[in-house]
Amino acid sequence: MSSGAEKLKNNKSIAILDAAERGGYGIVSVVCYNLEEIIATARAAEAKNSPAMILLFPWALTQFKSHLVNLAADVCASANVPLSLHLDHCLEYDLVKYAASLPFDSIMVDMSHYEKDENLRLTKELTDYCHERGIATEAEPGRIEGGEDGLKDTADLEGVLTTPEQALEFVATGIDFLAPAFGNIHGEYGAKGPRGWLEFDRLEKVRKAVEGKVKIVLHGTNAFDQALFQQCVGHGVSKINVNKQLIDPWKKMMNERHQTGFLPITKLMEDSIDIFQKEVERLMDECGSSGKA
Numbered sequence: 364m365s366s367g368a369e370k371l372k373n374n375k376s377i378a379i380l381d382a383a384e385r386g387g388y389g390i391v392s393v394v395c396y397n398l399e400e401i402i403a404t405a406r407a408a409e410a411k412n413s414p415a416m417i418l419l420f421p422w423a424l425t426q427f428k429s430h431l432v433n434l435a436a437d438v439c440a441s442a443n444v445p446l447s448l449h450l451d452h453c454l455e456y457d458l459v460k461y462a463a464s465l466p467f468d469s470i471m472v473d474m475s476h477y478e479k480d481e482n483l484r485l486t487k488e489l490t491d492y493c494h495e496r497g498i499a500t501e502a503e504p505g506r507i508e509g510g511e512d513g514l515k516d517t518a519d520l521e522g523v524l525t526t527p528e529q530a531l532e533f534v535a536t537g538i539d540f541l542a543p544a545f546g547n548i549h550g551e552y553g554a555k556g557p558r559g560w561l562e563f564d565r566l567e568k569v570r571k572a573v574e575g576k577v578k579i580v581l582h583g584t585n586a587f588d589q590a591l592f593q594q595c596v597g598h599g600v601s602k603i604n605v606n607k608q609l610i611d612p613w614k615k616m617m618n619e620r621h622q623t624g625f626l627p628i629t630k631l632m633e634d635s636i637d638i639f640q641k642e643v644e645r646l647m648d649e650c651g652s653s654g655k656a
């Protein structure tokens with residue numbers, strides 16, 4: 364066993380996704396922007412007796428340095444269910460290295476804005492760097508279309524779908540989690556809806572190629588329903604990233620509150636936690652992780 368592999372033996376993100384893959388359920392991986400969402404995710408996980416992952420964007424590092432990371436790590440450590448901390452879509456080499464000095468369990472090394480050879484070279488180098496520090500990595504072969512809040516808009520890059528050959532090239536870099544592009548989109552699916560875009564035959568070919576080597580991650584889950592989550596899990600997906608579907612009900616609530624006049628900020632924060640928690644619990648039911656902690 365290499366020293367990197369030895370250091371990953373107790374990695375929490377890997378353990379959570381291993382169990383999910385074996386058990387045939389998906390891990391709700393919640394992009395969190397603030398304290399309220401972090402607390403809500405932990406409360407939902409404990410209420411549902413479900414494992415979960417808390418995701419931060421690099422935005423959290425550039426805005427708050429280590430502070431939100433440390434807070435989230437503290438929440439993960441004190442939860443009575445498996446809860447791990449992951450950095451989503453880290454596009455910058457130096458920022459990956461900085462993040463690897465913080466208490467993340469896993470980091471998405473997203474070098475997909477580089478040409479393929481450079482992408483593979485940097486992914487391998489940063490994966491080795493993270494593994495030496497006990498941190499697992501995720502990468503995205505191909506290009507998942509669209510942009511997400513807090514990320515540079517990458518929608519100008521042409522979407523490229525993942526092939527099994529390409530997936531294996533990324534597996535060879537040593538990554539632990541693979542996020543294939545099989546028609547999934549960051550952002551809105553439009554009139555066709557996600558079913559109009561997703562290529563499950565492509566996902567299945569990628570799964571067959573990488574099975575047992577890496578965990579499969581699903582990005583771009585706006586407008587997904589329970590049947591679609593389950594279909595993805597059936598094709599080997601174990602990590603399910605969620606983002607906007609939690610923000611929309613919260614924004615609606617905040618708009619309504621503004622219209623009804625003054626409310627103490629403490630009450631607004633408590634109600635924010637409640638509404639995020641309710642949504643995360645619903646997603647845990649839909650992804651099948653409830654009761655699996």
Ligand SMILES: [Zn+2]
Pocket residue numbers: 452507511549582583604
């Ligand atoms: Zn993503």
